[in-house]
Amino acid sequence: MKLLVTGGAGFIGSNFINYWLKNYPDDFIVNLDKLTYAGNLENLKDLKNNQNYKFIKGDICDFDLVNELISDKVDLIVHFAAESHVDRSLMSSRDFVRTNVEGALSLLDAAKNNGGVRFHHISTDEVFGDLSLAGKAFTEKSPYNPRNPYSASKAAADHLVRAYYHTHGLPVTISNCSNNYGPYHFPEKMIPLFITNLLEGKRVPLYGDGKNIRDWIYVDDHNRGVDFIIKKGKIGETYCLGGNGEITNIELTKKILKLMDKGDEMIEFIEDRPGHDLRYAMDYSKAKNELGWQPQISLEQGLAQTIDWYKNNRQWWQNVKSGDYQEYYKKQYQGNV
Ligand code: NAD
Ligand code: DAU
Numbered sequence: 249m250k251l252l253v254t255g256g257a258g259f260i261g262s263n264f265i266n267y268w269l270k271n272y273p274d275d276f277i278v279n280l281d282k283l284t285y286a287g288n289l290e291n292l293k294d295l296k297n298n299q300n301y302k303f304i305k306g307d308i309c310d311f312d313l314v315n316e317l318i319s320d321k322v323d324l325i326v327h328f329a330a331e332s333h334v335d336r337s338l339m340s341s342r343d344f345v346r347t348n349v350e351g352a353l354s355l356l357d358a359a360k361n362n363g364g365v366r367f368h369h370i371s372t373d374e375v376f377g378d379l380s381l382a383g384k385a386f387t388e389k390s391p392y393n394p395r396n397p398y399s400a401s402k403a404a405a406d407h408l409v410r411a412y413y414h415t416h417g418l419p420v421t422i423s424n425c426s427n428n429y430g431p432y433h434f435p436e437k438m439i440p441l442f443i444t445n446l447l448e449g450k451r452v453p454l455y456g457d458g459k460n461i462r463d464w465i466y467v468d469d470h471n472r473g474v475d476f477i478i479k480k481g482k483i484g485e486t487y488c489l490g491g492n493g494e495i496t497n498i499e500l501t502k503k504i505l506k507l508m509d510k511g512d513e514m515i516e517f518i519e520d521r522p523g524h525d526l527r528y529a530m531d532y533s534k535a536k537n538e539l540g541w542q543p544q545i546s547l548e549q550g551l552a553q554t555i556d557w558y559k560n561n562r563q564w565w566q567n568v569k570s571g572d573y574q575e576y577y578k579k580q581y582q583g584n585v
Pocket of ligand 2: 332333334335371372373374425426427428436437438439441453454455456460461462497521528
């Protein structure tokens with residue numbers, strides 16, 4: 249099988265490519281990535297001599313390019329490429345709409361143009377909006393209620409994917425997943441930011457009162473879920489994937505501090521994120537009952553593994569934290585940490 253993976257130099261996409269070629273070494277993967285600040289070919293260094301892997305630097309919004317790539321006998325498109333960071337979407341939203349909406353459209357058109365190529369869209373639990381503490385976890389039937397520019401752009405892409413299924417019969421599936429963590433996670437996101445700050449002897453910036461809740465899933469569990477959907481999912485359907493990892497940000501921070509032998513004095517409470525969704529939680533019963541998928545890695549195990557990875561890969565994150573990242577950090581944290 250020949251796959252076109254978009255955004256394969258980012259966090260989840262690179263873990264996906266590494267996972268896929270380990271499990272299906274006879275498949276061929278073309279990785280199309282623009283190499284924005286978040287794309288890093290170091291994540292794929294183990295594939296340098298792999299004959300079944302090819303990297304193309306390019307933009308998913310470039311229809312001629314994606315059309316040409318897909319026309320070369322691609323059987324399956326797995327679409328990860330996106331602007332993915334909520335805080336950046338609050339600073340400036342344009343790139344989010346361009347890549348996440350127009351980019352998805354360009355891929356859908358090219359998939360349709362080439363006889364209806366199978367298309368899997370990697371989406372997020374954030375499209376469902378904000379859950380109260382007493383609210384039931386999101387399911388595939390939850391209404392869409394995106395509340396920040398990032399989630400609004402992902403919701404728009406989900407709608408386009410479904411529209412192409414209903415109007416053009418494009419063979420699509422969608423997965424909406426909760427918060428991922430693991431190796432190669434860009435240190436603008438909470439877990440890798442906190443781990444690397446602590447490794448640098450810096451404090452960790454916790455937004456608001458730290459009571460917001462996220463449902464954390466180890467990245468390999470997510471990618472195994474995508475594999476199950478690709479192999480066994482029903483065309484036209486959506487699957488929610490979650491990690492059984494609901495926890496408040498303050499509790500998670502304390503777990504990280506304990507695992508890294510640091511005290512609570514390393515926490516710096518800072519101004520809250522505007523429009524900060526209180527809680528995300530995923531009910532993944534459909535994926536469990538219909539596909540036989542469930543997460544396998546507990547938060548305790550995954551966090552310990554992830555901390556070890558950042559300890560053993562200092563060069564990777566020190567490179568990532570240099571250059572443009574410094575500008576972003578100053579702007580976002582305004583000298584607070
Ligand atoms: P990331 O920011 O680490 O990686 C995104 C990748 O897309 C980068 O390699 C970047 O260079 C590439 N890219 C950006 N714009 C592009 C363009 N116009 N053309 C080609 N490539 C482009 O993101 P991630 O955290 O790995 O997320 C991957 C996908 O998973 C996204 O669609 C995101 O919405 C979704 N998702 C993420 C999470 C999470 O917790 N990180 C959870 C659920 C869903
Ligand atoms: O839920 C899935 C989503 O998870 C994905 O769709 C997004 O692409 C991904 O970035 C992630 O979004 P979040 O906003 O939930 O992740 P982030 O790591 O930015 O923040 C996690 C929580 O931690 C959130 O409640 C905000 C808080 N936070 C984050 C940062 C960066 C802090 O308290 N301090 C911080 O410095």
